[in-house]
Amino acid sequence: MNESVVWLTIFVLSVFVGIEVISKVSSVLHTPLMSGANAIHGVILVGAILVTGHAESTLALAVGLVAVVLATINMVGGFVVTDRMLQMFTARKKPVARGGEDA
Amino acid sequence: MIPVWVQLAYLVAAVCFVLALKGLSSPRTARRGNQIGAVGALVACVVVFFEGELDHLVPILVAIAVGSLVGVLGAQRVQMTQMPQLVALFNGVGGGAAALVALLELDEFVDAGTGAGVEEFALVATAFTVVVGSVSFSGSLVTFAKLQELMTTRPVIFAGLPVAFGGGLVAALVLAVVVVLQPALWVGVVLALLGLVVGTLLVLPVGGADVPIVISLLNAFTGLAVAAGGYVLDNTVLLVGGTLVGAAGTFLTLLMARAMGRSVAHTLFGALKGGSTQGAGMASDRPVKSAGPADVAILLAYAQRVIIVPGYGLAVAQAQHTLRELVDVLGERGIDVDYAIHPVAGRMPGHMNVLLAEAQVPYEQLKEMNDINGEFKHTDVVLVVGANDVVNPGARTIPSAPIYGMPILDVDQAEQVVFMKRSMRPGFAGIENELLFDPRTTLLFGDAKDTMGKLLNAVKAL
Known part of the structure; x- marks a missing residue:
C-alpha cells in the first residue's frame, strides 16, 4: 500500500471523527471547547522537540528553542486555562458555601 | 525507524485527544475531558524523546520549563x-x-x-x-x-x-x-x-x-x-x-x-x-429618560417578575457579586428573578456562564435565550447590566447594521426596561440601540459596581 495513501486515510478519518465527537456541543461549552482544542494543537511541541534535537547550526538551534517555548506555552497554558474555566462549571453544581476569596 | 512502542504510545495519545474533545462537548464530562487531553499531550511529549537520537537535550528541557512557567502563570493570573x-x-x-x-x-x-x-x-x-x-x-x-x-x-x-x-x-x-x-x-x-x-x-x-x-x-x-x-x-x-x-x-x-x-x-x-456596516460609533445626544438608584429600587422591589440581562460591562466592573446579592434580596421579597444569557454574552459563547459561575450564581437561575425569550412578554422589569448589542432590536429591523440577523433577547417586549450603563457609548459592535430611546426604557448611569451597590442598599432599605 502506498504510504502517502495511508497518511491520507488517517487524515480523512480524523476529519470525520473530529466533527462527529463535537457535533452535539451546547453553546454554553463553545468557549471551553475552543480553548481545549487550542491546547491540543499545542502538541506541535512534539515536532518542535524533534527538529530542535536534529538542529545542526546555532541559528537552527535558536529558532528551534523558540518554537519549543512557544509550543509549550500553547499546550501547558491552554490546558490550565481550560481547566480553570471548567472548574467553575463543576463548582456551581453543588451549592458551595461562599468563601472569603472573592471579598 | 521509530520504535513500535513509541508509535503505539502516539496512538494512545491520539485516542486521548478524541476522548478529550468528546468529553469537552458535554457539561458533566467537560473537565475530565480536558484532563484526558492533557494526559495525552504529556504522553506524546515524553515518548518523543525515545523516538531516536536527539541532541541538545538540556537546552530543550530548559525551553520546555520556561514555556511551562509562562503558560501556567499566564493561565492562572489572567482575569476571567x-x-x-x-x-x-x-x-x-x-x-x-x-x-x-x-x-x-x-x-x-x-x-x-x-x-x-x-x-x-x-x-x-x-x-x-x-x-x-x-x-x-x-x-x-x-x-x-x-x-x-x-x-x-x-x-x-x-x-x-x-x-x-x-x-x-x-x-x-x-x-x-x-x-x-x-x-x-x-x-x-x-x-x-x-x-x-x-x-x-x-x-x-x-x-x-x-x-x-x-x-x-x-x-x-x-x-x-x-x-x-x-x-x-x-x-x-x-x-x-x-x-x-x-x-x-x-x-x-x-x-x-x-x-x-x-x-x-x-x-x-x-x-x-x-x-454602511460601520455604524454610528458616536454617543448620541437624543433625549433619554434617566433615573437614580432609589427610583429603580422601587421599580424592582414592587415587580413580580424580573429578568436580569448581564453583559460584558458587568464583568469588567466586577459587579457580578453585588448583582447576585441584589438578586438574593429580591428573591427574599418573593420576586421571581432569572438571568437571561445570550449565547454570545460576554465576549464569546459561554463566557458569561463562566463569569457568573465565578460569582456563585446558581446554575438554575441562568436561562438560555431560546428558553426565556417567550417570557419577556410577562415580565415587569428587565434589568440590563452592561449589555447592549444582544438586546438591540436593530438586529431585527435595520438590514445595514453589522449585527443584523443576530438572534437577540426580546427585551423590548417587557413592561419596563432598565439599562445600567456607564455612558451613551454604543456597544462592542459600534451601533446605536433604539431601545435606549423607547419611552418604556429607564437609564441608570454610572459605574456598574458602584451603582449596583447603591441599588442594593436602596432595595434593602425599602
Missing part, C-alpha cells in the same frame, strides 16, 4: 474577563511554533539536497504549514489587540485592502509552488513573512463582535498547520491531533457563527462590502 484574548494569544504562539518547525524542516530538506528522495508532497505540506502557521500567528495577535482594546474594535478598512489581501494570497501561492519545485530556505522565510501580512489583513476588517468567530477559525487553521507538520515529520500524533482540531474547530466556527446568526464569510468580509 480577559480569557478570550488569552486563548487567542495561546493559539497564535502555537501557529508560530508550527511555522518555525516547518521552516527548520525545510532547511533540512535543502541541506539534504534536491532529489535526495524528498517527495514533493512533503514540500507541499511544509509550505502549507509555513503559510497557515504564520497567518494564524499574526491573525491571532491582531484579535488579541482588538479584544484587549489596544486598537479599535471596529472594522479597520482602507482603500486597496481587498487588493492587497488578494495579491498576498496569490503571491503566497506562487511562492509555495517555488518552494516545492526549487526548495530554498529564503523562499520559505519570505513565505512566512507573507503569511504574517495576509493574517493581519484577514483580521483587520473584522468588527469587534465577530472576533470570537475569527479566533475559532484561526484555531482550526493552527490545527491544520500542525496536521501538515505531522505529515512532514512522519509523526502520527501530530497528524491526528492537528486534524482533529482542524475539523472540530472548523465545525465549531460554523456553530458559533450560526449562534450569532451570520455566515463565516460575512464575518470576515462583510465590512469590505461597503461603509
Whole structure:
C-alpha cells in the first residue's frame, strides 16, 4: 500500500471523527471547547522537540528553542486555562458555601 | 525507524485527544475531558524523546520549563474577563511554533539536497504549514489587540485592502509552488513573512463582535498547520491531533457563527462590502429618560417578575457579586428573578456562564435565550447590566447594521426596561440601540459596581 495513501486515510478519518465527537456541543461549552482544542494543537511541541534535537547550526538551534517555548506555552497554558474555566462549571453544581476569596 | 512502542504510545495519545474533545462537548464530562487531553499531550511529549537520537537535550528541557512557567502563570493570573484574548494569544504562539518547525524542516530538506528522495508532497505540506502557521500567528495577535482594546474594535478598512489581501494570497501561492519545485530556505522565510501580512489583513476588517468567530477559525487553521507538520515529520500524533482540531474547530466556527446568526464569510468580509456596516460609533445626544438608584429600587422591589440581562460591562466592573446579592434580596421579597444569557454574552459563547459561575450564581437561575425569550412578554422589569448589542432590536429591523440577523433577547417586549450603563457609548459592535430611546426604557448611569451597590442598599432599605 502506498504510504502517502495511508497518511491520507488517517487524515480523512480524523476529519470525520473530529466533527462527529463535537457535533452535539451546547453553546454554553463553545468557549471551553475552543480553548481545549487550542491546547491540543499545542502538541506541535512534539515536532518542535524533534527538529530542535536534529538542529545542526546555532541559528537552527535558536529558532528551534523558540518554537519549543512557544509550543509549550500553547499546550501547558491552554490546558490550565481550560481547566480553570471548567472548574467553575463543576463548582456551581453543588451549592458551595461562599468563601472569603472573592471579598 | 521509530520504535513500535513509541508509535503505539502516539496512538494512545491520539485516542486521548478524541476522548478529550468528546468529553469537552458535554457539561458533566467537560473537565475530565480536558484532563484526558492533557494526559495525552504529556504522553506524546515524553515518548518523543525515545523516538531516536536527539541532541541538545538540556537546552530543550530548559525551553520546555520556561514555556511551562509562562503558560501556567499566564493561565492562572489572567482575569476571567480577559480569557478570550488569552486563548487567542495561546493559539497564535502555537501557529508560530508550527511555522518555525516547518521552516527548520525545510532547511533540512535543502541541506539534504534536491532529489535526495524528498517527495514533493512533503514540500507541499511544509509550505502549507509555513503559510497557515504564520497567518494564524499574526491573525491571532491582531484579535488579541482588538479584544484587549489596544486598537479599535471596529472594522479597520482602507482603500486597496481587498487588493492587497488578494495579491498576498496569490503571491503566497506562487511562492509555495517555488518552494516545492526549487526548495530554498529564503523562499520559505519570505513565505512566512507573507503569511504574517495576509493574517493581519484577514483580521483587520473584522468588527469587534465577530472576533470570537475569527479566533475559532484561526484555531482550526493552527490545527491544520500542525496536521501538515505531522505529515512532514512522519509523526502520527501530530497528524491526528492537528486534524482533529482542524475539523472540530472548523465545525465549531460554523456553530458559533450560526449562534450569532451570520455566515463565516460575512464575518470576515462583510465590512469590505461597503461603509454602511460601520455604524454610528458616536454617543448620541437624543433625549433619554434617566433615573437614580432609589427610583429603580422601587421599580424592582414592587415587580413580580424580573429578568436580569448581564453583559460584558458587568464583568469588567466586577459587579457580578453585588448583582447576585441584589438578586438574593429580591428573591427574599418573593420576586421571581432569572438571568437571561445570550449565547454570545460576554465576549464569546459561554463566557458569561463562566463569569457568573465565578460569582456563585446558581446554575438554575441562568436561562438560555431560546428558553426565556417567550417570557419577556410577562415580565415587569428587565434589568440590563452592561449589555447592549444582544438586546438591540436593530438586529431585527435595520438590514445595514453589522449585527443584523443576530438572534437577540426580546427585551423590548417587557413592561419596563432598565439599562445600567456607564455612558451613551454604543456597544462592542459600534451601533446605536433604539431601545435606549423607547419611552418604556429607564437609564441608570454610572459605574456598574458602584451603582449596583447603591441599588442594593436602596432595595434593602425599602
